[in-house]
Ligand SMILES: Nc1ncnc2c1ncn2[C@@H]1O[C@H](COP(=O)(O)OP(=O)(O)OP(=O)(O)O)[C@@H](O)[C@H]1O
């Protein structure tokens with residue numbers, strides 16, 4: 001196990017794409033938070049400042065972070081794994097006696113490490129922002145909603161396992177990245193529209209993105225503005241999937257874990273069968 | 277257990293193309309086993325299967341007398357088709373990945389880089405190597421950990437004449453140390469010079485297999501001119517020397533059974549009072565046999 005981790009670290013830490021994506025992730029994430037604290041818009045009854053105070057800061061920042069899960073962390077996994085196919089290095093490792101399972105365990109380690117990194121980043125950004133904006137910090141305020149860190153962690157693993165599945169299917173970086181993004185932003189959302197309302201909330205994108213819902217403040221304001229501007233009812237927003245879901249968090253978490261297991265099962269089945 | 281590799285009834289279809297067809301081979305400890313065949317005859321496919329890279333459609337194989345597992349591959353050094361490494365890692369880092377997989381000490385890395393003349397490039401990125409250097413790097417990786425068996429697919433690919441000779445020497449040296457070597461090649465000369473055994477493949481089938489020396493001498497034709505051709509003819513046939521024999525005027529044109537050599541024949545004639553005016557051995561080279569065996573190469577058969 002220690003050897004698998006070492007192998008994976010040699011491959012990953014020296015990869016320049018990986019380094020660039022991770023550094024970008026770090027700076028853009030912090031930049032986004034910094035910029036967001038500067039934006040002020042006031043809606044009667046709400047204060048933007050409120051979003052940056054404990055415990056609301058956890059909701060806001062984990063929501064921001066979830067966008068990076070989709071765009072950065074998932075794509076890192078596609079690139080790292082896709083390279084193993086295009087450089088034929090998976091083949092090289094199998095030939096030297098690595099089992100296909102152990103290869104995937106190695107990738108699993110990387111997924112865990114990246115998810116931990118993302119979580120630490122939220123912890124750092126959330127703590128700093130919270131400390132700056134909260135006037136009366138209490139232990140209880142800080143801890144309240146801090147479970148979102150764990151929710152984020154599971155979500156990150158979900159996105160990355162999904163990415164791993166996509167790249168195992170297509171075995172090609174460009175195609176995989178395209179299909180991965182398309183699935184999230186088009187394929188599933190459109191597909192959902194054709195299905196009965198009752199099952200719509202149970203699709204992977206819906207479940208995964210629903211883990212870190214749009215903070216109430218933003219959803220209410222955007223909702224209210226849109227209702228007034230176009231006169232549409234809230235129901236339509238629900239069906240398109242922009243608004244937070246009504247599924248309880250615990251159910252979403254359990255379903256996420258079921259989906260993660262499913263993705264992993266598919267990955268193992270594919271990798272065990274393919275000729276390299 | 278002296279069997280290093282036993283292949284039984286191995287078959288691989290790529291869609292409708294039959295890449296190898298019911299292939300069986302046994303390779304024993306210490307053999308330098310050549311797998312000789314023209315392009316597309318299934319050499320790489322065979323080696324890819326025994327190194328777990330691709331799955332056979334039918335058939336099975338054993339390494340060291342056991343059902344193969346990834347762990348059995350850790351005892352083998354292999355270079356199949358072209359060498360593949362992480363382009364952005366140094367030679368040293370690339371080899372570190374293999375030492376981790378095979379649980380070897382890193383100390384061996386310098387040794388194999390030295391043996392393949394790559395030590396000065398130890399910290400270069402893999403993608404800065406020339407074609408021939410990459411091939412050497414593939415060999416270096418195969419030699420890591422002094423494995424019991426080597427699987428080499430056209431190891432001299434892309435090498436200069438010096439590299440050619442070095443690889444040949446390296447193989448002979450490893451063989452001398454008791455290593456089992458499986459060498460795929462379409463270069464007859466290479467097989468003839470380094471291999472003890474050979475299997476000749478043609479469109480995925482073994483058309484001939486055995487010791488290189490047997491395959492070489494099997495059809496040596498001997499031409500003898502003697503004072504008493506009839507008597508010699510009689511004596512040789514009765515003594516069980518002859519595989520085929522013909523009289524062409526005063527000349528006997530014959531091939532001997534496996535156990536007898538032309539030297540034995542000379543001695544026998546001398547002892548029995550025949551005067552051999554001329555004894556000529558027409559060696560039929562492996563090359564002509566090889567060409568004969570693989571001629572009329574059809575495109576790969578199509579599964580019906
Ligand atoms: N991935 C593949 N898909 C389809 N057909 C393949 C594939 N790999 C090999 N083949 C076919 O299988 C047959 C055997 O190929 P193989 O690579 O084993 O030959 P080879 O003896 O190694 O030839 P060479 O001397 O050119 O390296 C060929 O007809 C080839 O076209």
Ligand SMILES: [Mg+2]
Nearest residue numbers: 319320357429
């Ligand atoms: Mg080949």
